[in-house]
Amino acid sequence: MSSDVERGTLIVVSAPSGAGKTSLAERALNRVSGLRFSVSYTTRGPRGGERNGVDYFFVENAQFDDMRGRGEFLEWAEVHGHLYATHQAQVEQILNEGVDVILDIDVQGAEQVRRVAPHSISVFILPPSVEVLESRLRTRNLNTPADLARRLANAAREVKLYDQFDYVIVNDDLDRALVSLEAIIEAERRRPQRQVNQIRTIISTFGGR
16 A cells, blocks of 8 residues: 555444345445445345346355465355355455445344454444334345244344444435445545645645644
């Protein structure tokens, strides 16, 4: 990384399944400049129109285990019977280019990232109620009754972990929640420690350091 390039910020967006974290992350990517998505690895198969290398890297369990054994993952977790992970080298490369990275990951993965990347920013997306969450999951029409019950049970545990995150956004309206996420990203970019090089350059014009 060039000495005059500010390192990017790692932004973790997490939520119970169906709360809207993926929709929010995707919309933020389309609206916020200098923001890039880290494509996760997973052992589950593609859903709908998902594309390999765009939505996820779809791999077999054996390949996932090999990569995990080599320490290639920033975080990994088993979620609803499938394995998911974030590739550490991919994230580091983007951050070193001075670009912010947004991760759309589960609550387990978010906890791991907080441990290994304490300067990351974590945002929890909270559904307005369990009834709304169940309705959203049913509307997706991707889950068997057993899978739906498992996701709701997991959500009941996950929502209680809200206070482990830096920010909480209640996703009762997608547009309003998106404005909140954008505001968080922009506010974090204004922290002095994230603008050190630019600030020092300006101060130097005043004859200071």
